[in-house]
Amino acid sequence: MSEQEQGPTAAVDPSPSDRPSVIGQAMRSGRSRIHDARLERRTSDRLYLVALSDGEQLFDCPIAQARLEPALGSAPRRVRLPGGHLFLTRDPAIADLLGEPAGQQGIGRFETSRRWLVVAVGMIFLAGWLLWSQGVPVAARAAARVTPVSWMSLMDDSSLQVLGVTMKIRAHSDEIRQAKTQDILDRLSAKLETQREFKLLIADVHLPNAFALPGGTVVVTQGLLYEVWPENGTGSDDVMAGVLAHEIGHVVERHGLENLYSSSAVYLLMSLIFGDAGMLFEHVLVNGQALLELAYSRDHERSADDFGLALSRQAGYDPEGLIGFLERIQAMEEAEGFAMPAWASTHPNTQKRIRRLREQLQE
Amino acid sequence: MLTPENGWRQVDFHGNAREWFGIWIINVCAMVLTLGIYSAWAKVRFKKYFYQNTYLAGRNFDYHANPVSILKARAIVVVAIAITIPLRLWFIPVLAFAILFPAALVLSARFNARNSSWANVRFNFDGRIRRAYFVYLLLPFLSIFTFGLAYPFVQRATHEFVAESHRLGNKRFVFEANAWPYYRAYLIAIGMGALGAFAMGIVAGGLVMIAASSGSLLSGQLANLDAFATIVGGYVGMGLGYAALSVCLRNVLFNNLELVSPGRVHRFRSTAKIWPTIWLLSSGLIAVVFSLGLLLPWARIRYYRYMAAHTFVRVDGDLDDIEGDLQGDQNALGDAYGDVEGFDLGLGI
Numbered sequence: 202m203s204e205q206e207q208g209p210t211a212a213v214d215p216s217p218s219d220r221p222s223v224i225g226q227a228m229r230s231g232r233s234r235i236h237d238a239r240l241e242r243r244t245s246d247r248l249y250l251v252a253l254s255d256g257e258q259l260f261d262c263p264i265a266q267a268r269l270e271p272a273l274g275s276a277p278r279r280v281r282l283p284g285g286h287l288f289l290t291r292d293p294a295i296a297d298l299l300g301e302p303a304g305q306q307g308i309g310r311f312e313t314s315r316r317w318l319v320v321a322v323g324m325i326f327l328a329g330w331l332l333w334s335q336g337v338p339v340a341a342r343a344a345a346r347v348t349p350v351s352w353m354s355l356m357d358d359s360s361l362q363v364l365g366v367t368m369k370i371r372a373h374s375d376e377i378r379q380a381k382t383q384d385i386l387d388r389l390s391a392k393l394e395t396q397r398e399f400k401l402l403i404a405d406v407h408l409p410n411a412f413a414l415p416g417g418t419v420v421v422t423q424g425l426l427y428e429v430w431p432e433n434g435t436g437s438d439d440v441m442a443g444v445l446a447h448e449i450g451h452v453v454e455r456h457g458l459e460n461l462y463s464s465s466a467v468y469l470l471m472s473l474i475f476g477d478a479g480m481l482f483e484h485v486l487v488n489g490q491a492l493l494e495l496a497y498s499r500d501h502e503r504s505a506d507d508f509g510l511a512l513s514r515q516a517g518y519d520p521e522g523l524i525g526f527l528e529r530i531q532a533m534e535e536a537e538g539f540a541m542p543a544w545a546s547t548h549p550n551t552q553k554r555i556r557r558l559r560e561q562l563q564e
Numbered sequence: 565m566l567t568p569e570n571g572w573r574q575v576d577f578h579g580n581a582r583e584w585f586g587i588w589i590i591n592v593c594a595m596v597l598t599l600g601i602y603s604a605w606a607k608v609r610f611k612k613y614f615y616q617n618t619y620l621a622g623r624n625f626d627y628h629a630n631p632v633s634i635l636k637a638r639a640i641v642v643v644a645i646a647i648t649i650p651l652r653l654w655f656i657p658v659l660a661f662a663i664l665f666p667a668a669l670v671l672s673a674r675f676n677a678r679n680s681s682w683a684n685v686r687f688n689f690d691g692r693i694r695r696a697y698f699v700y701l702l703l704p705f706l707s708i709f710t711f712g713l714a715y716p717f718v719q720r721a722t723h724e725f726v727a728e729s730h731r732l733g734n735k736r737f738v739f740e741a742n743a744w745p746y747y748r749a750y751l752i753a754i755g756m757g758a759l760g761a762f763a764m765g766i767v768a769g770g771l772v773m774i775a776a777s778s779g780s781l782l783s784g785q786l787a788n789l790d791a792f793a794t795i796v797g798g799y800v801g802m803g804l805g806y807a808a809l810s811v812c813l814r815n816v817l818f819n820n821l822e823l824v825s826p827g828r829v830h831r832f833r834s835t836a837k838i839w840p841t842i843w844l845l846s847s848g849l850i851a852v853v854f855s856l857g858l859l860l861p862w863a864r865i866r867y868y869r870y871m872a873a874h875t876f877v878r879v880d881g882d883l884d885d886i887e888g889d890l891q892g893d894q895n896a897l898g899d900a901y902g903d904v905e906g907f908d909l910g911l912g913i
Contacts, residue, residue, distance in 0.1 A: 228684035231733065233886035235623065235683070273609070274583040276616035279626070285891065287684040289624075308594070308609075312586040321593040322858065328596045470600070 223298050225277070225290030227259060240280065240288050242298055250288065260286055269299045272309045333467065341463035345455040350397070350416070353458065357416035361402075378426040379403060385442050385518075386419065389449055392515045397453065413448035415457040421445075429526075439522020442513045447523070450508030456501040506554060510561060520562060527555050566833055566876045573879065577872035579617035581862040587613055588861045604635035607903075618872060620682060621883050628686075628892055629679040629899075637900035664901065666696035671898025677730060678893035683883075686890040691729030699725045716746030723817050732823060733888025741820035749812030752838070757805025764800040768793025807842045818875060825885060833876040844870055 220241055227238040227250055237253040248267055250260040262283050270279040278295050280288040295301075311317040383401050390399050399417045409428040411421045421444075429440045451457060510520050531551040566572040591606035608631045615625035670693045677689035703718045720741055727739035772793065818834035848863030 231685055231887055231889045233623065233683035233685050233733070234884040273612055273616060274579070274587060276578070276613070276624070279616075285684070308590060311590045312583075318586055318589055321589045325589070325593050325596055326856075332596070 221294075221298055223290050223292045223295045224253070225288055225292065225295075227289075228287045229259075230285030230287075238288065240290070240295070240298065248282075250282070250286075260284075264299065267299055269295065269301055271307050274312075332470065337463045337466050337470075338459070341459045341466065342455075344462045345458035348455070348458055353416035355416070357400075357414040357418040360414050361418065375403075375423070375426055378430050381430070381438065382421060382426065382441055382445070385438055386445055386449075388516050389442065389446050389512055392512060393449070393453065395453075399449070399452070411444050411448055413452045413457070415452065415455065415461075417452050419445065419448050419452075437519075437522055439513070439519040440526040442516065442518035443509060443520060443523025443526065446509035446513040446516075446518075447505045448509075449512060450505035451501065454501070454504060454508065456505065459501075502554075503557070506558060507561070510558060520558065524555055524558050524562075527551055527558070531555065566835065571878045571880075572833065572876045573621060575872045575875040575877065576619040577617055577869045578619065579614060579865055579868065581865040584613060584865050585861040601635065604631040604638060607631070607634060614868060615680065620877055621879055623683040623883075626681045627679060628681065629675070629896065630892075630894060633894045633896040634900065637896035638903065640897065641900045662701065666700040667693050668898040668901040669700065670696045671895060672902045673726070673729070673898075675893050675896050675899045678890055682732060683886070685733040685886050685888050686892070688731040688733075688888070688890055689729050690731065691725055695725060716750050717743055719749075719813065720746050723813075723820075727817065727821055731888070733886045733890075735823055735825045735886050738822045738824050739817075739820055741816060745812075745816045745819075749809055749816060752812055753805040753809035756808040756838070757801040759801075760804035761797040761801030764797035765793060768796060803846070804842060807845050808838045811836045811838050811841045814871075828880040828885075830880050830883065831878045833878075834871075834874060835876070836871060836874040840870065 220243055222239045222241040224237075224239050227236045227240075228234065229236075236259060238259060239251045239253060241249045241251055242264065243249055246264050248262055248264050249258055251257070252259055260282065266283045268281040270281065272278060277289045277291045280290070280295065280299065282288060311321070379401070386399055386401055390397065397417050399419055402418060402420045403426070404420050404422045406422040407424045409422060409425040411419065411425055413419045425441075425444070429444075430436050509523070513523070514520055566574075587609060591602070591609060594602040595606055608627060608629055611627035611629070615627045618625050670689070670691055673689040673691065677687040680687045699718075699721050703721055704715070707714045707718050720743060723741065724739050727737050730737045814836055815834045818832040821832045823830040823832075844863075844867050848859075848867060851859040852863055
């Protein structure tokens, strides 16, 4: 039994035949032994498989029962014969023998045409860009719109369980400052067109910060409470009102949900396309996408700024409070040389935010 | 020496980047146009191309899965996961994953084995689901109590489970390995990881020093650069460690694997090297990123060709007596769950 690295056609036919035939290798159903063989068409509708070594007839069947698998690159063509027998050949004449129409069939036609490949590359970049810049955000927004509030509360609970691992979150903290914050939150939410429930939680974190979860849970850090009311709760409420109104904006406009949906959709698309690329590749590609996505959430920040400005004014707070606060942050950033370049930050550059807010106030 | 004179034969791979690029790009294009539905056909075409171009002892492999089965299973898995998104109480997906994945691994391995063939003989996987829970859940859990020191034993148990559950036709794979090569693999991986992180740290530190001495940076920016250098160093270290580990484990798996039939033992060897593999992966990654993904087929073919060229089999007599009557498997659920959640048996060719 000979084994040929380069495949079936290397075999020499010892008994050339004038009938249409193709030389290759045959394997019986579920057997690994190779028989160098000739697939021969003796009548118009019947195939015969003949061993090259001794001319023994191995098998025969009606031509209609032989199935020629579609070509795949330059791999040998596979002919599936009834009963699970297999015939392999590199001879292109097999197409003719089994009556396959001329030229490449099916999707293989595109795979081998240079023109189609160029078209495909262009189409993928265009479709990918359209999907990423238009399709996914629109679909995510639509999905966020129709998500019931009860689902979002569930999501809040699960997010808090995860957050609870990294920071201590509690319902009660500094009583005076927390009561004031709660009071401001209530006054702001009372002015909303559609009523939503908001829940205030305090995080044991020194950095002044605040964030909101999709279901209406607003988390304020201990640091922010002290930053806003340095001396035992005295001082203006305008700053906290500005911050909370901004966060309410994120909740009402469902920005968090939109982000969740769009990043899941993009993740799914990326893993479909590059899924066969291996773990390391996928990791880099998906993380690269997260970096690009920051631009998307800056729109959200601007939108929440606008929303917050209008809401805090409506509830009777002075928007100058938030601007003053932002200016203090900016001064802090400058003093420490801490300013992140704009592309790397989820929040728009502080200076830009201040300028935008000021301009809106002048209207 | 792994030479033909000693009976060792290399695994041949005849695929080429040009051809695979054509197939891949049309796959991607069709997936985008059909919003992902074509992915099932793309998977089959991908596997068929690589299998059919891989030759062992003069005979190639093939993949026979029915794309419609894959599509149906993927639809079920995606819908099931989509339904649980709003219920993302953190423990539900984690718990579901922990409960499902050993079973899914077995179903997936069975599906893939039964739909893969060499010569005209199908593979089979007859590992028990119960055993998979033991190997993939209980053992890793128990190794926690040894502070991970026993983890190489767990790795060996997974290799043994995977290898010995596979059959080619009526012939069984046998696997027997010492624990030491596994410890060696993890030690090398940890060493490479530390080395990578350290080297990157020095490079990044040097850059920061240069920047600082020029006096053009503020202290806060320095802190940012420092953090950046730490993250990059961490990634490089992880990448190197992961690459080294996968090469070592692949070698251990093949070098202790035998295909046994009455009176005959066919042996395998893998001689992949760590540094060439790291070069293939890192240069490939850079090429892929800078070509916006277009060089992915090239990187893949190059990597696959290297692995094939470093895989050998010593056939005892011949491989003509392998037989089996199995004809496929249509249950693609485990396979689809693995694809969506991104896990598999983690075996190369």
